[in-house]
Amino acid sequence: MSADEVRLARAYLLRVAEPPAPALFAFVERAGPVVAAARVRAGDVPAAVRDETSARCEHDLAEGDLARADAVGARLVVPEDPEWPGWPLLCLANASGRGLRWATPPLALWVRGSASLDDVLTRSVAVVGARSATSYGEHVATEFGYGLAEQSFTVVSGAAHGIDGAAHRGALAAGGNTIAVMACGVDVPYPASHSALLARIARDGAIVSEYPPSATPAKYRFLVRNRLIAAMGAGTVVVEAGVRSGARNTAASAAALGKVVLAVPGPVESAMSRGCHELLRTGAATLVSTVPEVLEAVGQVGDLAPTTTSPKRPTDGLGDQAIRVHDALSVRTARGPDQIATESGVPLDRVRALLPELELTGLAHHTEEGWRRPRT
Amino acid sequence: MSADEVRLARAYLLRVAEPPAPALFAFVERAGPVVAAARVRAGDVPAAVRDETSARCEHDLAEGDLARADAVGARLVVPEDPEWPGWPLLCLANASGRGLRWATPPLALWVRGSASLDDVLTRSVAVVGARSATSYGEHVATEFGYGLAEQSFTVVSGAAHGIDGAAHRGALAAGGNTIAVMACGVDVPYPASHSALLARIARDGAIVSEYPPSATPAKYRFLVRNRLIAAMGAGTVVVEAGVRSGARNTAASAAALGKVVLAVPGPVESAMSRGCHELLRTGAATLVSTVPEVLEAVGQVGDLAPTTTSPKRPTDGLGDQAIRVHDALSVRTARGPDQIATESGVPLDRVRALLPELELTGLAHHTEEGWRRPRT
Numbered sequence: 001m002s003a004d005e006v007r008l009a010r011a012y013l014l015r016v017a018e019p020p021a022p023a024l025f026a027f028v029e030r031a032g033p034v035v036a037a038a039r040v041r042a043g044d045v046p047a048a049v050r051d052e053t054s055a056r057c058e059h060d061l062a063e064g065d066l067a068r069a070d071a072v073g074a075r076l077v078v079p080e081d082p083e084w085p086g087w088p089l090l091c092l093a094n095a096s097g098r099g100l101r102w103a104t105p106p107l108a109l110w111v112r113g114s115a116s117l118d119d120v121l122t123r124s125v126a127v128v129g130a131r132s133a134t135s136y137g138e139h140v141a142t143e144f145g146y147g148l149a150e151q152s153f154t155v156v157s158g159a160a161h162g163i164d165g166a167a168h169r170g171a172l173a174a175g176g177n178t179i180a181v182m183a184c185g186v187d188v189p190y191p192a193s194h195s196a197l198l199a200r201i202a203r204d205g206a207i208v209s210e211y212p213p214s215a216t217p218a219k220y221r222f223l224v225r226n227r228l229i230a231a232m233g234a235g236t237v238v239v240e241a242g243v244r245s246g247a248r249n250t251a252a253s254a255a256a257l258g259k260v261v262l263a264v265p266g267p268v269e270s271a272m273s274r275g276c277h278e279l280l281r282t283g284a285a286t287l288v289s290t291v292p293e294v295l296e297a298v299g300q301v302g303d304l305a306p307t308t309t310s311p312k313r314p315t316d317g318l319g320d321q322a323i324r325v326h327d328a329l330s331v332r333t334a335r336g337p338d339q340i341a342t343e344s345g346v347p348l349d350r351v352r353a354l355l356p357e358l359e360l361t362g363l364a365h366h367t368e369e370g371w372r373r374p375r376t
Numbered sequence: 377m378s379a380d381e382v383r384l385a386r387a388y389l390l391r392v393a394e395p396p397a398p399a400l401f402a403f404v405e406r407a408g409p410v411v412a413a414a415r416v417r418a419g420d421v422p423a424a425v426r427d428e429t430s431a432r433c434e435h436d437l438a439e440g441d442l443a444r445a446d447a448v449g450a451r452l453v454v455p456e457d458p459e460w461p462g463w464p465l466l467c468l469a470n471a472s473g474r475g476l477r478w479a480t481p482p483l484a485l486w487v488r489g490s491a492s493l494d495d496v497l498t499r500s501v502a503v504v505g506a507r508s509a510t511s512y513g514e515h516v517a518t519e520f521g522y523g524l525a526e527q528s529f530t531v532v533s534g535a536a537h538g539i540d541g542a543a544h545r546g547a548l549a550a551g552g553n554t555i556a557v558m559a560c561g562v563d564v565p566y567p568a569s570h571s572a573l574l575a576r577i578a579r580d581g582a583i584v585s586e587y588p589p590s591a592t593p594a595k596y597r598f599l600v601r602n603r604l605i606a607a608m609g610a611g612t613v614v615v616e617a618g619v620r621s622g623a624r625n626t627a628a629s630a631a632a633l634g635k636v637v638l639a640v641p642g643p644v645e646s647a648m649s650r651g652c653h654e655l656l657r658t659g660a661a662t663l664v665s666t667v668p669e670v671l672e673a674v675g676q677v678g679d680l681a682p683t684t685t686s687p688k689r690p691t692d693g694l695g696d697q698a699i700r701v702h703d704a705l706s707v708r709t710a711r712g713p714d715q716i717a718t719e720s721g722v723p724l725d726r727v728r729a730l731l732p733e734l735e736l737t738g739l740a741h742h743t744e745e746g747w748r749r750p751r752t
Contacts, residue, residue, distance in 0.1 A: 018721025055717035218703035265641030268665035281663040287656045289644035327594040341431035345394025
């Protein structure tokens with residue numbers, strides 16, 4: 001069977017059932033897409049598949065969908081294509097195999113943009129968050145998007161207002177790859193105020209959806225879409241999230257898919273950080289405050305993350321007694337060893353031994369009148 | 377032997393060795409304070425004790441110290457006193473028993489203030505943080521101090537600039553108990569700009585120190601003092617801390633003493649939150665953003681912490697198909713069941729069954745023209 005037949009069959013199947021459709025997915029896996037499509041059309045399917053497909057099985061708009069996609073420079077990427085991101089999406093197959101029906105993999109993906117899906121998802125992180133983000137959240141999301149893109153990581157998000165948009169913009173500003181996963185058709189500019197942003201993402205990255213061209217967004221679809229965002233990143237960073245938030249749903253999906261979940265903290269009185277703090281407090285997410293920490297957590301480039309080293313102090317490495325002797329020295333007044341012994345509580349013979357040691361490292365200064373601490 | 381003898385002996389012993397003095401502590405435990413003091417004075421002690429005491433053993437200022445304390449309304453509280461906070465300090469004895477020499481318990485405590493130590497430390501939390509705190513950090517510390525005091529918790533801190541001072545002030549503002557543990561004598565107003573604050577703490581709470589009256593603070597003493605702050609709270613809350621910070625030392629001490637360590641998050645770009653974020657990131661601390669969360673973590677009043685409940689939505693509790701049917705309804709346009717079935721991908725017979733259910737709960741509205749979603 002030809003590649004065109006497969007593409008037509010999967011275009012039909014994508015529209016005939018509302019994702020996720022676990023019974024249809026399993027049926028396609030068994031029968032293959034072309035036979036599966038023909039049997040769904042004919043109503044010759046097991047009851048569970050009929051349940052998922054009966055409402056729309058007579059609507060065969062596959063050719064129209066492919067034409068409409070083509071008109072906006074989009075294409076249907078199917079699992080049979082070399083660019084199918086099989087590795088990132090494997091977590092969905094595994095999770096649905098464990099009985100998580102929501103995790104059913106997509107039957108195919110509409111893609112608008114020139115990037116090869118497989119390529120751009122080799123190194124990728126999802127950055128998500130509240131639509132009603134604060135300026136703090138948008139700032140952090142932009143910085144993270146920029147920093148990840150600079151390190152050649154693809155930034156996956158949902159093109160929504162607030163955090164999503166800021167993350168995409170940051171990645172674009174760094175000249176990096178970014179992928180917007182939609183809850184509507186790849187040709188639908190949603191939200192409308194992001195038309196220009198979406199056009200830039202389509203040009204420099206990719207807009208991805210399992211919904212056919214011109215499909216409108218629906219609440220339910222955002223939740224279903226979130227599993228794809230979670231699957232497409234090596235980890236998911238939640239930048240800001242209210243107590244009830246789609247971003248927390250994405251975080252929960254990511255966790256269930258075995259992905260790293262990360263959250264950015266913020267001021268405790270910010271309602272938009274409450275979701276992140278809850279994720280951190282319950283141990284559902286790991287705290288990240290910088291891009292190197294994100295990279296360290298997703299574990300692909302551990303050596304990029306600088307270990308937080310405290311600035312060195314001259315007294316580092318001194319023993320207790322040496323520190324006490326050093327503390328007992330004055331910058332202004334010279335003191336004798338006996339006075340230093342009394343001040344510090346260190347035995348006189350130890351004081352006599354320690355003072356020259358401190359002098360060697362520049363921490364004590366010997367004068368005619370006695371010992372001083374050098375000015376720093 | 378009289379109580380006065382014991383008090384004189386412990387006043388002498390507190391000054392003769394720089395705390396923590398593990399060998400002296402063990403010697404006092406074995407010989408008792410009066411005999412131990414006499415033998416230290418005479419130099420008739422094991423080598424390890426001599427090492428800790430030889431520099432100052434001839435300085436017997438005990439009577440003078442007690443008189444000076446009395447002059448400022450302070451007293452020496454000894455383990456033989458009923459108000460000795462044996463329970464909170466037990467963690468120090470346990471930790472030093474496990475070989476942590478820094479955890480050696482105090483030989484006695486100078487106390488300025490009328491509060492009974494044992495009483496006020498029954499329910500207590502340490503609140504600590506950076507001296508160079510931000511206004512955000514000081515605000516949170518004040519709120520936490522206030523909120524903890526309101527719940528009859530004693531706020532233990534170190535009277536330093538920044539977070540410490542704010543925590544004390546919050547507790548005082550709530551009319552609660554607060555304890556300042558000093559790295560100098562209880563009569564030394566350090567920092568000088570906190571003279572008025574310290575006077576209020578002495579009046580309404582207590583100033584506590586193991587250093588004799590008029591002892592001056594030294595770097596080393598702050599670290600040694602921190603173990604007492606950590607020991608005196610059921611948990612330690614770090615509000616703000618730089619990467620290198622005394623508050624992190626207190627947090628580490630608290631952890632080693634088996635206490636709960638809590639940290640307050642803040643903006644990721646704030647240098648003063650970096651220490652807190654590091655504690656959270658590495659799992660060394662649990663995130664807290666409210667006083668009820670602190671109380672829940674210290675585990676004394678779990679029922680005070682409200683479980684974070686999401687606001688109820690009318691669609692809560694609906695199944696997938698019902699949510700999809702609800703999503704497919706329009707506020708503006710009435711739709712027929714077949715159209716809704718196509719939109720939602722839910723089989724027509726299920727749509728016909730679900731619509732009346734949604735109508736019952738006010739989520740769908742039946743008109744002459746078809747089904748709509750009611751305006752909310």
